[in-house]
Amino acid sequence: MLINPIDVFFWTFRRNEKDVVNLYTTLSPVMHLATGGSMLNFGYWSSKHTDPISAQNNMCTIFGDLAELSSGKHVVDVGSGLSAPSLLWRDNFPNLYLYCVNINYKQLIFSGHQNNIEFINSTSTKLPFDNDSVDRVLALESAQHFKPLSNFISESKRILMKNGLLVLAIPITTDSSSGKLGLLKFTWSSEHYDLDYLKNLISSHGFNICSIELIGSNVYEPLADYYFANRTQIRKSILKHYNQYVENILFKSIQKMKTASEEKIIDYALIKCRL
Numbered sequence: 619m620l621i622n623p624i625d626v627f628f629w630t631f632r633r634n635e636k637d638v639v640n641l642y643t644t645l646s647p648v649m650h651l652a653t654g655g656s657m658l659n660f661g662y663w664s665s666k667h668t669d670p671i672s673a674q675n676n677m678c679t680i681f682g683d684l685a686e687l688s689s690g691k692h693v694v695d696v697g698s699g700l701s702a703p704s705l706l707w708r709d710n711f712p713n714l715y716l717y718c719v720n721i722n723y724k725q726l727i728f729s730g731h732q733n734n735i736e737f738i739n740s741t742s743t744k745l746p747f748d749n750d751s752v753d754r755v756l757a758l759e760s761a762q763h764f765k766p767l768s769n770f771i772s773e774s775k776r777i778l779m780k781n782g783l784l785v786l787a788i789p790i791t792t793d794s795s796s797g798k799l800g801l802l803k804f805t806w807s808s809e810h811y812d813l814d815y816l817k818n819l820i821s822s823h824g825f826n827i828c829s830i831e832l833i834g835s836n837v838y839e840p841l842a843d844y845y846f847a848n849r850t851q852i853r854k855s856i857l858k859h860y861n862q863y864v865e866n867i868l869f870k871s872i873q874k875m876k877t878a879s880e881e882k883i884i885d886y887a888l889i890k891c892r893l
Contacts, residue, residue, distance in 0.1 A: 656728070658699040659759045659787070660886070662833060663840035670844065677787070678703045679710070681758055684829075684890050685785040687711045692752040694719060694777070696742050696770070697760025701729045708734050717752075719745065743769035747777040754778075758787045762809050771823045775893060784825060784891040790816065791884055798883045802874050813887060825891040834885035842876035845869070 661673025662680050687693065687707055691714065695704045698718035708716055716735045720726040723739050740746050742757075742764040755774040757764070764770040774784045791799070791810045799810065813830070820827060845852060849869065856865045878884045 656700045656702045659703070660789075660837045660841050663836050663844075668840075668844070670841075673840070674702075675706060678706045678758070681756070681785065681787050681888065682707050682710065684888055685754055685756055685783055687714060687754065690714055690754045690783075693717070693754040693756060694745065694747065694752050696745070696755060696757050696774075697763060698726070699760070700725050701732070701735065701737070703758055704735055705729065705732065708732070717747070743773060745773045745777055749776055750779045752777050752779065753782045755782070755784045757785070759789070761786050761788050762811065765809070767809070767811070768819060768823075771820060771825075775823050775825065778893045780893060782893045784820075784893070786816075786887070786889040786891075788816070788887055788889065789884060790887050792882055798881075799878065800874050802871065802878060802884070813885075816887070816889065820889070820891055825893055828890040828892050829888075830890075831888040832885045833888060834879050834882075837886045838875050838879035838884065842872045842879075845872050 655671040655674065657671065657674035657678070659674050659677050661667070661670055662677040663673040664676065667673040667676040681703075685693075688711055690711065693704075693707070693714050694717045695701075695707075696719045698704055698720045701718045701720075704716045704718050708714055712734075714734060717738055718726065718735060719738045719740050719742065721739065721741050726737050726739055729735075729737075738746060742760075743766065755778055757770070761767060761770065771784070778784065788811070791812050813832075817827060817830075853865050853869075856868075875884070
């Protein structure tokens, strides 16, 4: 696949909704090639989850437990990617009816028709649901792309029933990160929110923050170690479909990502909020 690096630069720099769609349509297949699966999250790695698919499934399981999906009924998965997390949650919790919301139509139709899952092509900032109509709103590694994020939080409040849950899994920066992101400032194709900003934004919309867990050391560093250990094979797979510079940029970005995590420049937050 031929990629114009100038296009990628402008998509990353501007980061409007159309740019994010173009970026993910063009580059998300790299994740397929690197992992062999259809998950798009970084994964929650542990001694029992040492490969990408296992770690990504583990992230979805931990996130689903945090969202109390065992007692959920109507769940909106916003920025649903290729819908693999919703498929996992549907299989684990048969009581759920899920709505996968994605502005990227090509990703949305990837899984085809599915029982108990409705696929909705919509923006995250104007959710097509009635007031007080759902009990969970989930954003698994997607809210960093929603612009403006405040509109998504406001819309989540509008559609959630009383005591409903808003749950986020989101990469964050730290207070001391300004100017230290280096290459990630350009290759991290999302907004760079710090935790205090997110806490204030969420609270200002009337949500009670139930819990925050910072899990960056279980996300970035083991993911990078896996890539380094298996780079030869991953690189061969990527080069079958992409230019060499795509893998080179990916490799350098992952190197910087690990360093930034170790130096606490970036982290990864699981945030549970109740209305």
